[in-house]
Amino acid sequence: xxxxxxxxxxxxxxxxxxxxxxxxxxxxxxxxxxxxxxxxxxxxxxxxxxxxxxxxxxxxxxxxxxxxxxxxxxxxxxxxxxxxxxxxxxxxxxxxxxxxxxxxxxxxxxxxxxxxxxxxxxxxxxxxxxxxxxxxxxxxxxxxxxxxxxxxxxxxxxxxxxxxxxxxxxxxxxxxxxxxx
Numbered sequence: 678x679x680x681x682x683x684x685x686x687x688x689x690x691x692x693x694x695x696x697x698x699x700x701x702x703x704x705x706x707x708x709x710x711x712x713x714x715x716x717x718x719x720x721x722x723x724x725x726x727x728x729x730x731x732x733x734x735x736x737x738x739x740x741x742x743x744x745x746x747x748x749x750x751x752x753x754x755x756x757x758x759x760x761x762x763x764x765x766x767x768x769x770x771x772x773x774x775x776x777x778x779x780x781x782x783x784x785x786x787x788x789x790x791x792x793x794x795x796x797x798x799x800x801x802x803x804x805x806x807x808x809x810x811x812x813x814x815x816x817x818x819x820x821x822x823x824x825x826x827x828x829x830x831x832x833x834x835x836x837x838x839x840x841x842x843x844x845x846x847x848x849x850x851x852x853x854x855x856x857x858x
Contacts, residue, residue: 678705680715685762685769689717689787690776691748704783706750707808717787719746721808726752729798729805734823734837736795737761737830737846741817742858744790746810754803755779756796757833761821763849764791764858771849773830778805791858793821797832819856820846 681690695704705711712719729735736759739745749758761773777799778784788794796805823830823839825848 678711678715683774685760685772685774685792686767687789688760688774688792689715691715691785691787693783693785695783706783706785706806707748717748719748719810721746721748721810723809723812725807725809725813727805729803730838731798731801731803732834732836732838733803734795734797734832734834734839734843736820736843737793737823738795738818738820739763739793740790740811740814741819741856742790743811744858746790747788747794747807748785749778749788749794749796749805749807750783750785751778751780752804752806753780754798754800755781756803756805757799758786758796759794759830759832760786760788761793761828761830761849762791763793763821763852765854767791771828773828775830795823797834797837799833819852821849821852822846825849 679692762769
């Protein structure tokens, strides 16, 4: 596999080795030892799977400190994946990066704790699969507005399908600093 760094410190793009032939393809989506060798020494404890239709936007979510690292991939379809740095001491605080993840190139995104995460489905049906480093805790679930003008994410859809909960998320500037990293 090939690991590519990002402008946001700690964020990694992982390009797995894909073996293809007339039957289809095979790839390794996770190997604890291989990932440790490239600096991802995380004890993932839970796997999650979401399905979305085109134009669905989920996010921007995070868990309260100590937070939750994620290993994200699109098992089916194509997504516009967005990560926002919410580490107050970071020189890139409040900045974001976006990546296209799909079931053709099979790239994964490693997101350490200290980032808000979201995605928009670009194909008719999308299955996003991700590993997390802490168990889901509804009391620790937080988020920032997907359309926060200070963050200014360039989403690829003008009128996304967004949940009521995500519509009510605060701007980053309105989040209590104790709820950030």
